[in-house]
Amino acid sequence: EDQVTQSPEALRLQEGESSSLNCSYTVSGLRGLFWYRQDPGKGPEFLFTLYSAGEEKEKERLKATLTKKESFLHITAPKPEDSATYLCAVDFNDYKLSFGAGTTVTVRA
């Protein structure tokens, strides 16, 4: 069964302390990998789409990368406003997206 696993479950950072989130998936014909940001009590907001190994996308302090079996979301010099849950979703050549459980990031000033 195709699965998406995100780690760590929670990440507490000091402002300016860079770190990375991981999204790993079982290989079964990846068609695309998506990153979303979700604030508490809100709906997810689309961040990036990655389609092939080696691809990278950047937006402000966030950078997403993709290998054949995992994706990383790098947060460079985070600010408190980067605190959120980050969701990874994978299109496994099926009719739907498979979502990971998310990584909750807390950035302290």
Place this chain on the structure above:
Amino acid sequence: DGGITQSPKYLFRKEGQNVTLSCEQNLNHDAMYWYRQDPGQGLRLIYYSQIVNDFQKGDIAEGYSVSREKKESFPLTVTSAQKNPTAFYLCASSAPGQGLRGELFFGEGSRLTVL
């Protein structure tokens, strides 16, 4: 502003009652979806609709029903047959040609609590 509007934001239900969650979009998107989110779990697909008057079951459709009479609207009914309905419900849509595989636009969610 274009977007997806879900209502109500909070809803309390007694056991045995049916409740309907509203989802309206003005993005002119063909495809719409309902997801359920529980703590510590990924989003799970309940139902999806790619065109008006047509919808398909997702992974956890038991105890739920939907309709798609208008392009803009995709209401979800949580029936008394749903054994554990307390959850955060998210409605989403995607642009033409994206289907279920593209960027999803989400509403703000509806939190249902069974008393």
